[in-house]
Amino acid sequence: MSAVRTERYVEESRRGIADPVLRRALSGLQERFGRGTAEAYRRLPEGPGLRQTAHAIREKAIANLDLLLERLAARIRANGGEVFFAATGEEAVSYCAGIARRRGVKLAVKGKSMVTEEIGLNSVLAAQGVEVVETDLGEYIIQLAGESPSHIIAPAIHKTRNEVADLFARKLGIPYTTDPPRLTQAARRALREKFLAADMGISGVNLACAETGHISTVSNEGNIRMATTLPPVHVAFMGLERIVARLDEYEIILRLLCRGASVQDIGTYVSLIGGPRRPGESDGPEEFHLVVVDNGRSRLLADPRFREMLCCIRCAACLNVCPVYGRIGGHAYGFAYSGPVGAVVTPLLTGVQRGRDLCRGETLCGACKDACSMDIDLPRMLLELRAILAAGDATWGVKPEGGLERNVWRIWAGLVSHPGLYERLLRAGAVLQGLLPRGVAGWIRRLPPPLSGWTQSRDFPPLAKAPFRSRWARRRREVGRG
Numbered sequence: 001m002s003a004v005r006t007e008r009y010v011e012e013s014r015r016g017i018a019d020p021v022l023r024r025a026l027s028g029l030q031e032r033f034g035r036g037t038a039e040a041y042r043r044l045p046e047g048p049g050l051r052q053t054a055h056a057i058r059e060k061a062i063a064n065l066d067l068l069l070e071r072l073a074a075r076i077r078a079n080g081g082e083v084f085f086a087a088t089g090e091e092a093v094s095y096c097a098g099i100a101r102r103r104g105v106k107l108a109v110k111g112k113s114m115v116t117e118e119i120g121l122n123s124v125l126a127a128q129g130v131e132v133v134e135t136d137l138g139e140y141i142i143q144l145a146g147e148s149p150s151h152i153i154a155p156a157i158h159k160t161r162n163e164v165a166d167l168f169a170r171k172l173g174i175p176y177t178t179d180p181p182r183l184t185q186a187a188r189r190a191l192r193e194k195f196l197a198a199d200m201g202i203s204g205v206n207l208a209c210a211e212t213g214h215i216s217t218v219s220n221e222g223n224i225r226m227a228t229t230l231p232p233v234h235v236a237f238m239g240l241e242r243i244v245a246r247l248d249e250y251e252i253i254l255r256l257l258c259r260g261a262s263v264q265d266i267g268t269y270v271s272l273i274g275g276p277r278r279p280g281e282s283d284g285p286e287e288f289h290l291v292v293v294d295n296g297r298s299r300l301l302a303d304p305r306f307r308e309m310l311c312c313i314r315c316a317a318c319l320n321v322c323p324v325y326g327r328i329g330g331h332a333y334g335f336a337y338s339g340p341v342g343a344v345v346t347p348l349l350t351g352v353q354r355g356r357d358l359c360r361g362e363t364l365c366g367a368c369k370d371a372c373s374m375d376i377d378l379p380r381m382l383l384e385l386r387a388i389l390a391a392g393d394a395t396w397g398v399k400p401e402g403g404l405e406r407n408v409w410r411i412w413a414g415l416v417s418h419p420g421l422y423e424r425l426l427r428a429g430a431v432l433q434g435l436l437p438r439g440v441a442g443w444i445r446r447l448p449p450p451l452s453g454w455t456q457s458r459d460f461p462p463l464a465k466a467p468f469r470s471r472w473a474r475r476r477r478e479v480g481r482g
């Protein structure tokens with residue numbers, strides 16, 4: 001498992017909010033992709049309703065995962081490939097490390113893969129002397145910078161052109177330039193050498209199809225195709241949920257993936273891989289391994305409240321519309337997955353209690369559900385997580401939270417069930433609030449402790465002079481109904 005820093009969500013969010021460069025970059029990203037995705041769904045020949053069809057396809061696949069994975073594995077094995085089912089991230093990593101040892105791998109080229117970020121593959125291979133080179137341009141940039149991705153699809157979105165120029169000049173020894181084509185060419189030259197010299201190619205899997213026995217990868221740079229065909233060994237990592245039953249279903253999910261991820265009708269390079277190179281074929285690896293990673297996903301499968309999360313294809317459309325992600329950026333979420341998908345899946349994979357701030361940080365505005373290519377109800381699951389944190393849940397190892405909040409609600413419940421007392425308190429509060437500082441439109445600037453946290457970053461609406469019930473009764477009297 002890669003490093004988990006979810007406990008620092010609040011601190012890191014503040015840092016993100018205070019960074020004007022990051023805010024500008026995120027706002028540009030959301031402006032471009034957020035709006036574009038909705039338009040791309042509308043342009044679908046079947047209309048935006050195809051997202052609901054996709055949801056049904058994914059739910060059916062999740063309900064039949066065992067059968068579909070078996071079918072996929074049987075087809076790949078029949079084609080000469082190996083399939084390894086890893087219960088944990090550690091098992092997945094050590095399987096790959098074992099292949100690297102056996103083959104004497106010194107250099108591995110890697111296509112972008114979130115599941116390998118999740119399980120912390122690179123650091124383990126590096127510890128045994130394997131140089132692992134990220135080949136997606138964004139991933140390559142952040143690898144050179146020694147950072148982690150801040151967006152599922154645009155991992156280096158937090159870096160400015162000047163920062164990249166400076167980084168390339170230092171690390172690749174090229175003359176300083178901020179010209180994007182020149183920077184891209186420099187990366188391409190450096191990576192070309194790595195592709196040609198690599199002993200192993202590593203990739204993720206966007207989606208597998210049980211019927212055909214293929215995994216597929218999608219990229220716009222062609223790097224994954226190079227990483228999976230040039231080296232003599234290809235190891236593909238796949239979250240166990242990334243599968244559909246039939247080719248016609250695969251086609252629907254793929255079209256939505258490309259629209260949700262990058263507002264494209266189709267990705268530039270879509271590869272279907274079903275095994276190693278066959279006798280007589282000129283391209284492809286001698287060995288092909290598929291590592292199917294569980295790493296906590298079975299727990300989601302077993303819980304009807306969160307099973308829907310397995311429909312996710314990590315397209316990142318939800319990040320591109322999320323007002324919270326748009327302010328704080330991806331690093332604040334403290335794990336491989338950020339934005340609304342991260343706020344749900346990270347606590348479920350790494351610990352609900354330690355990731356508790358993630359689900360509380362989201363606004364529940366519903367934009368993520370509207371944008372989701374698989375029509376996943378993320379707000380519902382955010383609420384489920386909050387309920388678990390409040391009430392406790394043995395399945396997820398969560399103890400009920402301290403009594404303060406519960407006691408506050410108990411007092412509230414007691415008050416509202418005694419309307420006379422409640423009204424007297426409201427009237428007293430309406431008078432006493434005159435002592436508090438006011439801002440725009442009479443809103444309260446600062447509440448006294450223990451409520452002061454509320455007004456730390458926003459104003460509080462003032463209590464009405466007369467409570468609603470008495471105003472309502474007066475109004476009814478005035479119109480002659482009381």
Ligand code: SF4
Pocket residue numbers: 260311312313314315316317318319341371372373374375376378
């Ligand atoms: S939750 Fe939906 S929008 Fe977000 S990454 Fe997953 S599939 Fe894409």
